[in-house]
Amino acid sequence: MNLKDALEEPLFQEIGKVGDQLAQKTFVIGGFVRDHILQRPGKKDIDIVTEGSGIELARKVAQRLPNQPKVSVFKRFGTAMFRYQGVDWEFVGARKESYSEDSRNPAVENGSIQDDQLRRDFTINALAISLNQETYGEFVDPFEGLQDLESKMIRTPLDPDITFSDDPLRMMRAIRFAAQLGFDINHTEFAAIQDKSDRLKIVSKERIMDEFNKILMTDKPSVGLIMLDQAKLLEKFLPELVALKGIEEIEGQRHKDNFYHTFEVVDNISKNTDNLWLRWAALLHDIGKAPTKKFHKKIGWTFHSHEFVGSKMVPKLFRRLKLPMGQEMKYVKKLVMLSSRPIALVSETATDAALRRLLFDAGDDLEDLFILCKADITTKNNKKQKRFTENFILVEQKIKEVEDRDHVRNFQPPISGEDIMQAFDIKPCPAVGKIKNQIKEAILEGDLHNNREDAYKYMIALGEKMGMTQTNSNKISK
Template sequence: MTQEFHKEAIQHPIFQLIGEASDELGVDSYVIGGYVRDYFLNRKTPKDIDIVAVGSGIQLAKAVAKKLKGRPDISVFKNFGTAMIKHKDLELEFVGARKESYHRDSRKPIVEDGTLEDDQNRRDFTINAMALALNKANFGQLLDPFDGLADLDREIIRTPLEPGITYSDDPLRMMRAIRFASQLHFTIELKSLQAISENQERIKIVSGERIVDELNKILLSEKPSVGLSLMHKTGLLPIILPELTALQGIEEIEGQRHKDNFWHTLEVVDNISETTDNLWLRWAALLHDIGKAPTKKFHKKIGWTFHAHEFVGSKMVYKLFKRLRMPLNEKMKFVQKMVLMSSRPIVLAEDHVTDSAVRRLVFDAGDHVDDLMTLCEADITTKNPKKQRRYKNNFQIVRQKIVEVEERDHVRNFQPPVSGEEIMKTFNLKPSKEIGIIKEAIKEAILEGEIPNEYEAAYQFMLEKGKKLNLKVQSE
């Protein structure tokens, strides 16, 4: 085992304090996992730090808490043998070294006390199994039994033990391998990649929440297509997101072909990732075309069509979110809205941009009109430079029109200037369909540019509409 020392990695006073508490208790302690990996990668080290004690992690956490000033928050989880201390901007998780064994139908291990070596054996990847000693006698010593440091240099994702066992025991590790490959731009070792393909069905025992947590991290990586392609290659993607893989393939009838909407989608996700870190906008990019598989039809006269794919896709978003136990709240509604409206600016960019069409776009998209434009710009994947330039120029015109129309007409999230109560009072009406008809007519007149978005114009329009409906103005 290497005798390298890296004291500079653990200069923060907290590590020395943990070492002192460990010496007093007579236990060995180590910092392990992501903190060590990211230090050697010259990445910003995480604020959540894993500490392993060869003994009781809870006892060590309590001893450390006593030494810290300001009575830090300490949470003890006896069932898991872990404890967490929140101190300033750090989150320290303490656990006793352990060895694990698994039942076939569960990713919850049977845990026993173990040595540091046992604990390193149970880690997911060699690059996450490196540990730095914290006791005074060997402070800063690197314990790297699986050559994780060499794997960092080679940019390889490799499991400490036989990969088939590692992935079968805890199938979430398959997603984690792909996520690290996507985040770090590393390559998954071939043997390991094959083991993921062989164990793909095991992902079904993992909860939707855990899978989505890894999926979100893949989507938030610099180039999400790296991870998504690996999920596709290993057979995980058809199990987790069948709506997406259903888009794959190019069909040709009578010499007419359509593009491969799966690979197009991955391009769109990469494009949007260059301009936004908004996770839910990236989800919208991933799902914007899922309605194309169920709506695909061939017509002899016009070729391939995907009529109403945006509407169908927005409905599919709900089922997908529910299945994966994703939030069925405003975040989901945002993704649905983006999918539903994903073609609207594209149609505007192809046609002559009228003020009324832009007003309707701004009215329907509301606060999300800028996000919608970002999605549509990412949807330009043509390799024809002339077409690409034309689309980009047209989208700039649409964006400029949005600014002009919004400044003049204020239709984003607007409410008609005349309220339902005022309509009732003016015509002495009880709640009735006429009120809805008049309100809708005022809204349409503003969006069409027939009247400005102002009270006086709307009031006069209301009187005219009421007259057509044979309503009498209530005299004062």
């Protein structure tokens, strides 16, 4: 089989020519070949493997190119790469690998193309095309990876017990590729993942999260999430989520399975957003239900304050998983905290004050909050689903009216602490914060218009009630 049609990029020929000059067999390998056969969009990184020095090959190829791109060398790994026309080209010498029990970093020695293909994670990623002039375009597939592509199967070149024990991250990668490509994992490989799941402990949280986030960003994340659970991997890094699993029944009263409900919510939200952290908010929106679940004879199952408890769990979870602790974590925490608030507003009796407070608390994330709330509608009853959706649309309209009138989104107090101190000639003290907070509360309750003039008068009245005297006659700074 010849795949010259995959090698339209002229740089492939240049690489092959340099390989011939160095007397090194040279191949393009891995994801580029796989995706060409699957007719998936072209990759932004291409792997070149050669029987010899990958670093020397990269340098000599770069010298032949216009503007001679800078070659980055990673001697420890025997690799080199350069960026050319928006694509990262990585070069490595063919190698054999051997592993120790407590590390996924292998001992490496030079090897042949077959050795290199044998060390690859899956047969579909071990496909290669020759770039040398005599064999240009020749397809190299010693492990029947093409057959696995056609049958949509994830399989390992080596015994899967060895593959997953040597590099346990490959267990995450197997599920990630299956979820991304719509493939199945061969039953022998899946059994090996279940058997070796404890080995995931030697993999850094950063690498686990890199694979997990790719699963979460697939078109239907529940496919990969369910596989992670069945493979006994999810419990190793997200026990808070697994704790939601199961339905309890007491005195004939049952609650829904919040574990699988969560997966439905993530699937729903993924139809409407590519925002990774909004998908994380969907994933974690109910994690507070496991620690707050209680049964009461009169009212049945309750999960009181699960949003508050869940939001408090988010920082610890993000820290443990080495996820970003900045705005991303705060965003997820906020959405988990607010995830049930709009539901309480789905009634004719919802007050403008309640709407203003939601606007104040959600700020610029209000639209994302409503995307999450709509995704949380997982009832299979079409009439209920239609009614819930229409109710949320009604609340959105109400909030828009309140926002247009009262301007409380991303609320900034019309009166500052400096204003209060100047007006009453006082230094920083608890009274300043108390007055500021009462002004904010009055505006949110609708007792005070959100403008400086009314707020200033209200401040003076509050100060006088507290026994303070106005000393600054310049009441309002225009």
